[in-house]
Amino acid sequence: MSKRMTMTEAMGRLVRDGDTVVMEGFTHLIPFAAGHELIRQRRKNLTLVRLTPDLLFDQMIAAGCARKVIFSWAGNPGVGPLHAFRQAVERGLPTPLEIEEYSHFGMVLRLQAGAANLPFLPTRTFAGSDLPRVNPRIKQVRCPYSGEELWCVPALRPDVAIVHAQRADEDGNTQVWGLVGVHKEAAFASERVVVVVEEIVSRELIRRDPNRTLLPGFRVDAVVEEPFGAHPSYVQGYYDRDNEFYVRWDEISREPTGLDRYLEEWVYGVSGRQEYRERMRATYERLRARAVPCEPVNYGY
Amino acid sequence: MKDGFTTNEIMVTTAARMLRDGEVVFVGIGIPNMAVNLARRTRCPNLVLIYESGAIGARPERLPVSIGDPTLVTGALGVCSMPEVFQYYLQRGFIDVGFLGAAQIDRFGNLNSTVIGDYARPKVRLPGSGGACEIALLARRVLIVMNHKHRAFPERVDFITSPGYLGGGDEREQQRLPGAGPEAVITDLGVLGFSSDTREMVLESLHPGATVEQVQQETGWKLRVASPLKRTEPPTAEELRVLREELTLPGGAA
Numbered sequence: 001m002s003k004r005m006t007m008t009e010a011m012g013r014l015v016r017d018g019d020t021v022v023m024e025g026f027t028h029l030i031p032f033a034a035g036h037e038l039i040r041q042r043r044k045n046l047t048l049v050r051l052t053p054d055l056l057f058d059q060m061i062a063a064g065c066a067r068k069v070i071f072s073w074a075g076n077p078g079v080g081p082l083h084a085f086r087q088a089v090e091r092g093l094p095t096p097l098e099i100e101e102y103s104h105f106g107m108v109l110r111l112q113a114g115a116a117n118l119p120f121l122p123t124r125t126f127a128g129s130d131l132p133r134v135n136p137r138i139k140q141v142r143c144p145y146s147g148e149e150l151w152c153v154p155a156l157r158p159d160v161a162i163v164h165a166q167r168a169d170e171d172g173n174t175q176v177w178g179l180v181g182v183h184k185e186a187a188f189a190s191e192r193v194v195v196v197v198e199e200i201v202s203r204e205l206i207r208r209d210p211n212r213t214l215l216p217g218f219r220v221d222a223v224v225e226e227p228f229g230a231h232p233s234y235v236q237g238y239y240d241r242d243n244e245f246y247v248r249w250d251e252i253s254r255e256p257t258g259l260d261r262y263l264e265e266w267v268y269g270v271s272g273r274q275e276y277r278e279r280m281r282a283t284y285e286r287l288r289a290r291a292v293p294c295e296p297v298n299y300g301y
Numbered sequence: 302m303k304d305g306f307t308t309n310e311i312m313v314t315t316a317a318r319m320l321r322d323g324e325v326v327f328v329g330i331g332i333p334n335m336a337v338n339l340a341r342r343t344r345c346p347n348l349v350l351i352y353e354s355g356a357i358g359a360r361p362e363r364l365p366v367s368i369g370d371p372t373l374v375t376g377a378l379g380v381c382s383m384p385e386v387f388q389y390y391l392q393r394g395f396i397d398v399g400f401l402g403a404a405q406i407d408r409f410g411n412l413n414s415t416v417i418g419d420y421a422r423p424k425v426r427l428p429g430s431g432g433a434c435e436i437a438l439l440a441r442r443v444l445i446v447m448n449h450k451h452r453a454f455p456e457r458v459d460f461i462t463s464p465g466y467l468g469g470g471d472e473r474e475q476q477r478l479p480g481a482g483p484e485a486v487i488t489d490l491g492v493l494g495f496s497s498d499t500r501e502m503v504l505e506s507l508h509p510g511a512t513v514e515q516v517q518q519e520t521g522w523k524l525r526v527a528s529p530l531k532r533t534e535p536p537t538a539e540e541l542r543v544l545r546e547e548l549t550l551p552g553g554a555a
Contacts, residue, residue: 026354026383027369051383052431073431077367078330081428089426101415103430104353105387112384124392125435127478128464134420149477178374179354180382236371243366292375 002170003223007272010194010222011037015046018067019159022049022111022190023056026181027077028236030056031164033229033273034196039063040267049158051107051182052077055232055249058084059267061097062259068098070156072107079246083253094256101135106153111182113155114189126151161190164230165214166237168195169203172220175212178236184214193220198238200225208299228277228284239287304509306536308489310544311508313339314536316400316446316487324397325349325390327436328359330368332446333400335548338364342543351390353432355381364548387432391439399440401433401483405458406447408501408522410465410483412437413458420460430462437463438480449488449519456522466500473500490516492533496525506531 005013015021015038023031035056038046045067048057053074060066062084074085088097102110109121122141132138132151141152163183168174174195176183187193195215200223206213232242232249252258270276277284309332316336320326322345328337338361341348350359354369358378365373374380381389390396403412404427414433418424437443447453465483466473473482482500486493492506503525504516509532517524536544 027367028354028371071429073429074426075428077369081426086426090423101429103434104383104432105391105435108383108387123435124479125438127438128461128467128473128476129430129434130415130420130461131430131434134460177380178371179356179369179380181355181369182383184382185384234371236374240371241366246366289371 003172003217003220004170004200005222005224007033007037007196007224007226010224011041014192014194014221015043015160017043018045020047020049021160021162022156022158022186023162024050024182024186025164025230025233026051026179027241028179028181028234029164029176029183029230030054030233031162031196031229032056032231032233033226034162034164034194034224035060036267036276037272038065039263049156051104053082053085055082055246058082058249058253059263061085061088062094062253062256063263063267064094066097068100070100070107072102072104076246076249080250083250084259087256100137101131102138102153103131106131106138108182108185110153110156111185111189113153114157115185118155120152120154122150122152124150156189158186158190160192160194161186162194162196163187163215164196164235166197166235167199167201168197168220168223169201169206169217170223171203171217172215172223173203173206173213173217174215174220175206175209176214177212180214187215187219194222194224195220196224196226196229198227198229198235210299226273228280229273231280231283231287234287237289239284239289242283242287304535306541308508310536310541311533312446312487312489313544314540315492315508315533316444317343317540319444319485319487320345320348320398323347325351325395327351327353327391327396327399327440328368329400329402331402333402334365334368335544336400336446338548339540339543342547343540351386351396353383353386355383355386357381357390387435391435394439394441396440398442398444399436401436401443401445401463402447403433403445403462405453405455406445406486407454407458407465408456409467409469410445410486410495410500410502411458411461411467412445412463412465413460415460415462417459433463437465437483438478440480443480443483445483445486447486447488449490449516451519451521454520466495469500470498490519494527501525503527504530506533508533509535
């Protein structure tokens with residue numbers, strides 16, 4: 001059964017004001033096109049979940065979509081701080097932002113526990129750190145076998161996961177290669193799942209390479225085809241990360257006026273990712289991935 | 302650049318020389334990234350580079366701008382998910398060396414990358430832990446790279462993101478923290494280790510041109526100095542060539 005939707009339909013039907021929304025992708029496959037559509041639809045009071053809020057949440061915070069962020073590293077990698085995030089945390093501007101903070105390992109385990117339908121997962125991190133002091137959800141637990149003290153984090157069960165990927169079929173069977181981050185955990189932990197892909201491919205193509213499938217279609221509620229949908233992040237085999245834009249973002253986002261101008265021009269000022277892509281044709285060409293194929297494998301028996 | 306190399310370059314080469322060929326290294330961004338990639342291209346061709354993004358045995362052909370750069374995947378030995386990286390590699394004990402940086406480090410090697418000031422009303426909100434807290438606890442050797450500035454070297458950090466030796470002495474063992482604690486701090490002025498009894502930082506080596514007075518001036522407590530105090534070997538011509546020709550970032554940043 002086809003689960004194909006437009007981005008406008010998918011965000012409109014599956015993401016509601018006040019939802020907890022996980023939008024993962026560790027540098028790779030960050031769902032910018034979906035985030036921009038949520039900004040255009042003026043979603044409010046979202047609890048946004050990502051290990052690394054990145055430019056995506058900086059933009060969504062600046063646009064007023066977020067009530068709270070659950071995260072583990074909030075910066076612009078190799079460049080500097082996230083200015084909108086910092087404004088909101090340090091000065092409550094444009095609106096106060098609640099934060100709930102872990103380490104990467106802690107965030108990973110929260111999603112893994114959610115995906116496995118467990119109440120919590122134990123870990124050897126956090127000992128001696130001040131993180132448990134400022135986040136009471138990080139607790140100690142005693143191993144019932146050895147008596148050893150460990151730390152633990154509670155399961156995270158978001159309302160919606162938005163997952164960007166290379167390709168899927170119309171049923172939502174989704175394939176990813178390159179860095180997979182916590183895509184699978186985010187999707188299995190969540191109530192609803194929207195997949196955004198660079199291209200929709202045939203069911204037969206998916207079935208010819210089942211090891212590459214990250215999510216089966218029955219776990220997916222909507223599939224959106226949106227080429228260049230992860231820009232300025234990257235998609236392995238499709239386009240490179242727009243590192244120049246990540247550097248420029250520091251300047252753009254330093255003042256609220258620059259941020260507003262950006263949102264006006266590239267989010268509110270376009271009808272969707274298609275128009276964004278057309279206006280960025282030269283960038284799209286510059287970033288296009290070269291071919292580094294691997295040999296096919298034999299699935300026969 | 303009065304000695305023919307920059308402070309960044311001597312930090313990178315000093316850090317690179319602390320790696321042993323064949324070690325499995327957890328790589329962060331910035332100077333550690335440069336150091337590990339320099340070591341791999343010079344003395345340590347068999348280093349195994351692991352990035353918390355899930356790239357195993359990466360062989361980046363350009364200097365990765367971030368720890369999730371696509372060049373880490375192309376030609377890597379393997380790619381795994383982040384639950385695997387943190388559980389099967391780091392927590393299982395298969396990472397030999399972890400590199401860390403931070404906004405603040407204190408007398409006992411505790412690191413702060415979370416907030417300056419009070420957590421609830423921060424003066425400066427920093428990025429946060431990322432993987433630093435678990436690297437500080439679960440890597441076998443922990444190397445720290447920082448610029449030596451008075452505000453970055455307070456006697457006590459405002460927030461312990463990644464534990465070092467806590468209050469010093471045997472407090473780390475008392476509190477049953479996993480891992481051995483930090484091994485060395487490489488700064489733009491010298492190299493510091495930790496004394497085996499009090500666990501406080503000790504200046505062990507000065508970079509060319511730096512003085513003990515200068516290091517003391519940039520340190521927020523009365524610093525212990527090793528005797529004899531060593532001089533850091535300057536970068537070699539080959540190290541500088543690799544750094545300048547092969548490991549430059551877009552925009553020339555290091």
